[in-house]
Amino acid sequence: MVQASESESRKLLVALRDAMAEDSAGQARLNKIVKLTARSMGSEVCSIYLFRDTDTLELCATEGLNAIAVHQTRLRRGEGLVGRVARFNQTINTANAPASKGFRYMPETGEEIYSSFLGVPIQRLGESLGVLVVQSKATREFSADEIYALEVVAMVLAEMTELGAFVGDGDALSARHQKPISFEGLSAQEGVAEGAVYLHEPRVVVTNPIADDPDIEQNRLEGALDRLRVSVDQMLSDVRSGDSEQLEVLEAYRMFANSKGWRRRMEEDIQRGLSAEAAVEKEQSTARSRIGQSNDPYLRERLHDIDDLSNRLLRLLTGQGDDTGAEISNNPILVARNIGPAELLDYGRNLRGIVLEEGSVGSHAAIVARALAIPLVIHAKGILTEALNGDIILVDGDQGSVHLRPDEGVLKAVQDKIAMQRQAVDRYTKLRKKPAQAKCGSIIKLLMNAGLMADLPSLQSSGAEGVGLFRTELQFLTQNQMPKRGELVTQYARVINAAKRRGVTFRTLDIGSDKVLPYMAPQEEPNPAMGWRAIRVGLDKPGILRMQLQALLRATAGQELSVMFPFVAQYGEFHGAKAELHRAITRETKLGHELPSNIKVGAMLETPSLAFAPDQFFEEVDFLSIGGNDLKQFFFAADRENERVRRRYDTLNTSFLNFLEQIVERARASNTELSYCGEDAGRPIDAICFAALGIKTLSMRPASIAPVKHLIRRVNLQDVKMVINQSRDEGHESVRSSVLNWVKNNA
Ligand code: PEP
Numbered sequence: 001m002v003q004a005s006e007s008e009s010r011k012l013l014v015a016l017r018d019a020m021a022e023d024s025a026g027q028a029r030l031n032k033i034v035k036l037t038a039r040s041m042g043s044e045v046c047s048i049y050l051f052r053d054t055d056t057l058e059l060c061a062t063e064g065l066n067a068i069a070v071h072q073t074r075l076r077r078g079e080g081l082v083g084r085v086a087r088f089n090q091t092i093n094t095a096n097a098p099a100s101k102g103f104r105y106m107p108e109t110g111e112e113i114y115s116s117f118l119g120v121p122i123q124r125l126g127e128s129l130g131v132l133v134v135q136s137k138a139t140r141e142f143s144a145d146e147i148y149a150l151e152v153v154a155m156v157l158a159e160m161t162e163l164g165a166f167v168g169d170g171d172a173l174s175a176r177h178q179k180p181i182s183f184e185g186l187s188a189q190e191g192v193a194e195g196a197v198y199l200h201e202p203r204v205v206v207t208n209p210i211a212d213d214p215d216i217e218q219n220r221l222e223g224a225l226d227r228l229r230v231s232v233d234q235m236l237s238d239v240r241s242g243d244s245e246q247l248e249v250l251e252a253y254r255m256f257a258n259s260k261g262w263r264r265r266m267e268e269d270i271q272r273g274l275s276a277e278a279a280v281e282k283e284q285s286t287a288r289s290r291i292g293q294s295n296d297p298y299l300r301e302r303l304h305d306i307d308d309l310s311n312r313l314l315r316l317l318t319g320q321g322d323d324t325g326a327e328i329s330n331n332p333i334l335v336a337r338n339i340g341p342a343e344l345l346d347y348g349r350n351l352r353g354i355v356l357e358e359g360s361v362g363s364h365a366a367i368v369a370r371a372l373a374i375p376l377v378i379h380a381k382g383i384l385t386e387a388l389n390g391d392i393i394l395v396d397g398d399q400g401s402v403h404l405r406p407d408e409g410v411l412k413a414v415q416d417k418i419a420m421q422r423q424a425v426d427r428y429t430k431l432r433k434k435p436a437q438a439k440c441g442s443i444i445k446l447l448m449n450a451g452l453m454a455d456l457p458s459l460q461s462s463g464a465e466g467v468g469l470f471r472t473e474l475q476f477l478t479q480n481q482m483p484k485r486g487e488l489v490t491q492y493a494r495v496i497n498a499a500k501r502r503g504v505t506f507r508t509l510d511i512g513s514d515k516v517l518p519y520m521a522p523q524e525e526p527n528p529a530m531g532w533r534a535i536r537v538g539l540d541k542p543g544i545l546r547m548q549l550q551a552l553l554r555a556t557a558g559q560e561l562s563v564m565f566p567f568v569a570q571y572g573e574f575h576g577a578k579a580e581l582h583r584a585i586t587r588e589t590k591l592g593h594e595l596p597s598n599i600k601v602g603a604m605l606e607t608p609s610l611a612f613a614p615d616q617f618f619e620e621v622d623f624l625s626i627g628g629n630d631l632k633q634f635f636f637a638a639d640r641e642n643e644r645v646r647r648r649y650d651t652l653n654t655s656f657l658n659f660l661e662q663i664v665e666r667a668r669a670s671n672t673e674l675s676y677c678g679e680d681a682g683r684p685i686d687a688i689c690f691a692a693l694g695i696k697t698l699s700m701r702p703a704s705i706a707p708v709k710h711l712i713r714r715v716n717l718q719d720v721k722m723v724i725n726q727s728r729d730e731g732h733e734s735v736r737s738s739v740l741n742w743v744k745n746n747a
């Protein structure tokens, strides 16, 4: 047996590189690799298995097994020793393969005469690409040195596979990243889009996995590590002292960047013939496959740190920055692990769609995507390892699915869907200037929800009569530090100017729950949606509320101010918030500032309790806006962010409609303006039902205005009310199907 020493390893890698450099086809290259590896390792057999699809491994080249088995022998992930190596991304080393757990005999290979078996995963960043195996007749376990040597070869193979070095005959050899692949994720913003992949953080491509001179690589690694440590220290000193969470993360980074074990392992890889960047990636892959199996959330979070530091190191070594020079096409679809709201705003409306591996429906990025009306699919697991810049990609935000490099059939189907949606948009454009007047003569006021300056142009294009809900917290969420009062005045004044005298109803900060400001210490609460949020924070810590009210008074000086408080659960909270407003008015008057010409003060009705508030509350409040997203979650006790339950209870559920009717009645009795601004107001069937129940103002996403108007104009609301009543009388849980059927036949 030849010793798998460091110098032997290096020689093998150099021979492999030379073999790769020859102008030969994928199969010929693989044949050379198995021959060279078997010789260098002193083993009778060396074989390469690659995945031909996500679940099937195929023997693609062998030295020592029957040649006839090549491209014939296939194993499922987890089947036999080879399948187990791939499934668990872990090496198997055994002196007696047939006696080992999971062994499966493949007669066509002729492997029965080989007793010892060493299989190592061919993996890149924890993703299994195949298995590299050596086998011998002698009954012995392979040494730690030999295992290491084979792992280094597998690493090089993984890089070469990634670079498409084995493109050739047979499915398992054709380049990855060429086949169509679909992902089932979750919808976070509806809409369908076709475009080209634009990776938010492109992967660093290691083009030189094998190096000639370990000393040079060693120096490169040391230089890059030094620079990495300096940049982590710099980040640490940049963090403002109060931000303990960020400090904690960076301290963990610093510890890792100084880790002797990490450095030693990379140095050993380099001594075996890997380049510095290949060594970094090998350790990153090993950490991924080790930690990736763990269910411990703390460890998984650390994996994120390791990935981030390794990527920084790779960028330092290769000189590839975030910007790899990839051009943004004119139809970019952003693909990322996760993204912050500020980064998303930088891309702005240029994006056709967004696909995230992680993310959540309630994340800030999702809120921004919704505000920009960009289709968003989250939880598209594995897309980052598959997608390359420029790949054709289809995002179906209605279904929550993504198709990468789609085949003709899928492409055609989605293009048809996009064309139909465009036709509908064209049809709707004609409606823009027409009123939302139902056949019975009732006029419904359609307003839009907004939260960013970027939303305001939609006021014109959608045909909305004004902004019914301006979520002020979005501006706070997208900044890294608390905005100053002057900045707020400017921002609100810009919003009002852009609205060109159409009214804007500002909602004061609704933070807490899922909306955590980056510069405020997060509260550990068992149930944040029912916790310290919105007006509760505003009343307990009135600093920000006061600043906001003052800014609103100044921004609307001389014009009408319409302001409402979020999440008011009882009369006293409204009273308290209104008292803050009056204090702000007194202060402004004392300072000699001009006041708004008129001030309307409203409350959001988001908790059932407010519907039962004393008459005095209804007398005092100028207007009420039903925040159906929250109201529904508390009415049905079903978390709006929990995918398991959030669609379980229909908005047109009879109980909910009965409740809404009571609210309408109380508002009517006290002559209080009433609107509905939850997401459901933007669904045409729901909208006509709300209107039929007597809610005459609806506020929704701009994209929903036209479809809602279109349906309102085709129905008689008294008829809709009759259908609702009849369905309720018949004891239906929800009136939806009755109304839908009626609309199909009558509208
Ligand atoms: C609501 O709860 O319906 C609402 C409009 O407010 P948000 O979605 O911002 O909580």
Ligand code: MG
Binding pocket: 606, 627, 629, 630
């Ligand atoms: Mg709400």
